[in-house]
Amino acid sequence: MTQKIRETDLYKPVKMFFEAQGYEVKSEIYGCDVVAIKDNNPIAIIELKTKFSLELVLQGVERLSVSGIIYLAILKEPRSGLKKRLNKIIKLCRILGFGILLVTLPKNAGGYVTQILEPLPNRPSNQKKSTRLLKEFKNRHGDPNIGGSTAAPLMTAYKQNALRIVSELKNGYKTIPELRDKTGVHNTASILQRNFYGWFSRVDRGVYELSSTGIQSSQEYASIIHDLINPYK
Template sequence: MPITAETDLYAPVKAFLEAQGYDVKAEIHGCDLVAVRGAEPPLIVELKKRFTLDLLLQGVDRLALTDTVYLAVPQPGRKASGASPHDSGVRKLCRRLGVGLLIVDTGRAAGHEVEVLLDPVPYSPRKDRTRTARLLGEHARRRGDPNRGGSTRVPIVTAYRQDALRCARLLAAGPLSLKALRAAGAPKDAAAILQRNVYGWFVRVERGIYVLTEAGFVGLETFRFALPDASM
């Protein structure tokens, strides 16, 4: 039987919990389902026809009542839109918040209609020290604040791009050797920047001598805002 209302989820979830020894009742103080077993803390389930922000917020609110909170949604169809409870990002978010996930599939045999995707347990994510170091390194190396937060579909001015622009500024006046570039204040990794030539701005005309390409002049104009005037 297809699920057309949140109330269609109640009977299978109730049966699932009763099979585990819970005494289950509906609509108590705003909670869709409250289950009690002996002296254990209450178990709360919030029911929705699909996974939504409202459902997640309801679950977070119920954590003020008990640590055992589940969000129950139907098994999403092939053409379902929006976030799916099967998405790793959704499960990770629920795990981080400490709420569980139940999937209800009324097409399954009786007694097997409810699947536990995630149990609510305290979540202590491990910090990724490598990513943190890269984050802080980029913040420290970037000169000024050349980007606008929330930007999309525009090139981001990274510290690497700023260093490439510093090299380009120096080469705009004419060919220079690596030694001359360093003496003029080029970044310490200027050699790697020129050799990798990520943006196509540089060309080597002879051993150790580089010039700025046409693309380099365009880059200087396009990103003229990207370096503080004092940065070279």
């Protein structure tokens, strides 16, 4: 039985396609499947789908609030009926200003991308959203997610900073200034006070330790914590 192709299967070829052009690529940032940034070029957003659909077009339209460079990446599959509709799809995307990428996934080889339409640059309609996306992109260490994921919990820059604090608390309680100095996380106080993940317990004013959940998380995310505090090892 042939294994069903998922949107996440399209991510690696798309990532490699943009990296080959000098882009830095990260996935799943504020709902965008893929975000690619290169020097002072506009942010490029790529939405992944195994089939062309109205849902994909609407996702692209929604992303115009964040970036003026939008690509729709679609699986190129012989039996999908895409070939018959391709001219109409190109016409629609040209009107909207979207680029089109076709992703081929051979059975016994790595996938590759063919660009059949260049996007037409537009001005993002919401500069605040665009700035927020760029900030998350820059603050997120590495590319810990897979583009096209839907059910899997996402690793965000906020969660990575919380894990940096977890790492410093493994050997006992510390003050907020100590944690801020050790981790370099400027918003240490708000992360501890908000305690979104339930990982921290307040010992005294300005003093925190790991909760039982935090101790468990230090083990669950051990490899991720190692990469965060030893990025080049």
